[in-house]
Structures are given as C-alpha cells and as structure tokens.
Amino acid sequence: MKNDKTVRKFVSSGGVTAYKLPVEAFENHVTNCYLVMDDPITLLDTASGRDSANQELVDCFCRIREEFGEKATLNDVGRLIITHGHVDHFGGVNFVAEESGCEIGIHELDLSVVQNFKERLLVTSTNLHFFLDRSGLSEDRVTKLLNMNKWSKDSFKPRTVDFTFEEGCVQGGQLIAHHAPGHCPGQVCLQLDDILFTADHVLSHITPNQAPEAITRYTGLGHYMESLRKIRKVEGIRIGLGGHEEDMEDVAWRIDDTLEFHEGRLKKTLALLNEPSTVAEVSLGLFGPREKYHVLLAMLETGAHMEYLYERGQLVVTNYEDVDKEFNPVLKYQAV
Numbered sequence: 001m002k003n004d005k006t007v008r009k010f011v012s013s014g015g016v017t018a019y020k021l022p023v024e025a026f027e028n029h030v031t032n033c034y035l036v037m038d039d040p041i042t043l044l045d046t047a048s049g050r051d052s053a054n055q056e057l058v059d060c061f062c063r064i065r066e067e068f069g070e071k072a073t074l075n076d077v078g079r080l081i082i083t084h085g086h087v088d089h090f091g092g093v094n095f096v097a098e099e100s101g102c103e104i105g106i107h108e109l110d111l112s113v114v115q116n117f118k119e120r121l122l123v124t125s126t127n128l129h130f131f132l133d134r135s136g137l138s139e140d141r142v143t144k145l146l147n148m149n150k151w152s153k154d155s156f157k158p159r160t161v162d163f164t165f166e167e168g169c170v171q172g173g174q175l176i177a178h179h180a181p182g183h184c185p186g187q188v189c190l191q192l193d194d195i196l197f198t199a200d201h202v203l204s205h206i207t208p209n210q211a212p213e214a215i216t217r218y219t220g221l222g223h224y225m226e227s228l229r230k231i232r233k234v235e236g237i238r239i240g241l242g243g244h245e246e247d248m249e250d251v252a253w254r255i256d257d258t259l260e261f262h263e264g265r266l267k268k269t270l271a272l273l274n275e276p277s278t279v280a281e282v283s284l285g286l287f288g289p290r291e292k293y294h295v296l297l298a299m300l301e302t303g304a305h306m307e308y309l310y311e312r313g314q315l316v317v318t319n320y321e322d323v324d325k326e327f328n329p330v331l332k333y334q335a336v
C-alpha cells in the first residue's frame with residue numbers, strides 16, 4: 001500500500017470544496033477520510049478509532065485551518081457518511097459522533113456491521129470456518145486463522161446509525177451514491193459533481209482484497225467486477241479520490257487496469273487447476289508461503305477467484321462423492 005499523508009484541497013465543478021484528511025488507521029495503513037464543505041458539512045469515514053488515529057483526525061482539521069484558512073472544526077461536522085463496513089473506515093464513528101453530535105449514515109447493506117458489530121463478525125465467522133475447513137488447511141491452521149479473524153470482536157462499541165441510503169442522492173446535501181458491492185456488501189462510491197470518492201472500490205495502486213461470497217453475501221469477485229464496470233460508466237468524472245493511497249486523474253483507466261489484473265489472476269488460477277487441487281494448494285501456487293494474517297488474505301483472495309470460476313462452470317469438484325458421504329469434506333477442484 002502506498003501511503004500518502006498530504007492534506008489536500010479539491011474544488012468540484014459545482015464549487016463545493018473537499019479536503020483529503022489522511023489518517024494512520026493502523027500501523028503503516030493510512031485511511032483517507034474526506035471533509036466535504038456541503039450543507040450540512042459532511043465527513044466521509046472516520047479511520048479506525050484508535051486513540052492515535054482520532055488525534056490524527058483532529059490534527060488534520062488543524063492543518064486545513066493553517067494551510068487553507070478553512071474555519072471548520074470537527075465539532076462543525078453535521079453528517080458522517082461511512083463508505084463501507086470495514087473498521088479502518090468506520091472504527092472512529094463513536095469518537096466523531098460524540099465530538100460533533102453529527103448524524104451517521106451508511107448503505108443499508110452495511111448497517112448491521114456498525115449496529116451489531118460482534119454479532120455480525122461472529123456469525124460471518126461460522127461461514128469462514130466452513131470455507132476454511134474444506135479448503136485443505138490443517139485443523140491447527142484453521143483454528144489460528146479463525147482466532148485472528150475475530151481479534152477485533154470486542155474492540156468496537158456498536159453505534160446506532162441515523163439513516164441509510166441506497167442508490168442515488170444521499171439524504172441532505174449534494175452527494176450521489178453509486179452502490180458498488182464486491183469488496184464489501186454496502187460499498188459505495190460517492191459523487192460530488194466531477195469528483196468521485198471511490199472509497200476502497202478503486203485505488204491508485206493496490207487492488208482491494210476479495211473474499212468469496214459464500215462467506216458474506218454481496219461480496220465476491222463477480223459482484224466486484226460488475227461494480228467496476230458500473231462505475232466505469234459514471235460520466236463526467238475529473239478526479240477519483242480513494243479511501244487509501246493517492247488521487248487518480250484517470251479513474252476509467254485505473255478501473256480497466258484493475259479488471260485486467262483480475263482477468264490475469266483468473267487465468268493463473270485456472271492454469272494451476274490442471275490437476276485436482278484444494279484452495280490451499282492453489283493459494284500456495286498463486287501467492288507462495290505466507291505468514292500470519294497474510295495466509296488468511298491469500299486464502300480469501302484465492303477462494304474468491306475459484307468461486308468465480310466454479311460458478312461459471314469453468315471448474316468442477318472432482319471428489320463430489322465424498323460430499324455425499326461426509327459433512328463438509330476437503331474439496332478438490334479441477335479445470336473443465
């Protein structure tokens with residue numbers, strides 16, 4: 001990930017000012033929040049809610065006062081919009097809401113992540129358990145990964161959301177939501193005239209992590225690529241501002257590049273499946289040996305690509321007889 005910690009000012013074609021507020025959400029992981037000087041003054045995302053991140057967010061407001069003469073403070077924020085239900089984007093929601101008294105909005109498909117954080121995490125973990133059990137990893141490895149995935153279950157205090165939105169105008173103000181499920185069920189890109197806040201859907205250098213839809217509905221590579229093509233069609237965009245990394249002057253090009261990247265990874269995945277193989281074996285072929293949390297990310301990414309191919313009839317399960325005999329056996333897939 002390419003971290004960029006410059007506070008920047010943008011003015012939309014309709015004359016609305018927006019500031020990029022980069023905050024180190026986790027170690028060496030910068031999340032870009034944005035302040036939109038709309039009516040009401042709107043903050044997009046909050047970073048992680050760690051004490052250091054909350055302080056950095058406040059510091060960003062000092063910097064827009066010093067560097068750009070903007071008068072707004074965190075207390076002036078009237079509305080917070082969360083771009084998607086990942087903790088590096090919404091974790092600071094309690095801090096921001098308590099400092100400013102703002103209203104909180106999120107796409108309806110990610111509402112429960114903020115309101116019922118622990119419940120959603122634990123219920124999703126059972127789907128993850130099911131996926132990992134049949135992936136070919138050892139039992140010990142599966143247990144470790146499941147525990148790693150649940151590290152944050154008690155770290156976030158759930159918060160009641162004030163409003164949800166779907167496609168189109170977000171209540172109050174001028175932002176237009178384009179629903180872009182894939183990386184997250186309720187992922188949205190937000191349009192302000194000729195500025196597109198792409199959140200984690202499109203980023204300047206990295207491609208956002210994918211996971212199988214079998215674990216969480218409305219994620220998965222199929223939805224993600226479909227959403228890329230959808231956002232590619234949004235007209236009149238001069239600049240893309242991502243949830244991480246740097247600004248994008250050519251969002252359409254970056255989308256094409258991201259699509260090409262996944263097409264390439266799908267081809268590599270298929271090439272690794274000439275012989276019957278498990279998700280764990282293919283993951284090793286794609287990413288090599290990984291450590292700790294990166295094992296889980298590699299497994300999810302591989303699982304998302306294999307699910308995409310399987311659903312489109314390009315893979316078959318060769319040991320399907322086992323499925324008839326035992327509950328959730330390790331599956332072996334092969335290219336058709």
Ligand SMILES: [Zn+2]
Pocket residue numbers: 084086183184200
């Ligand atoms: Zn994300």
Ligand SMILES: [Zn+2]
Pocket residue numbers: 031086088089200243244
């Ligand atoms: Zn993110």
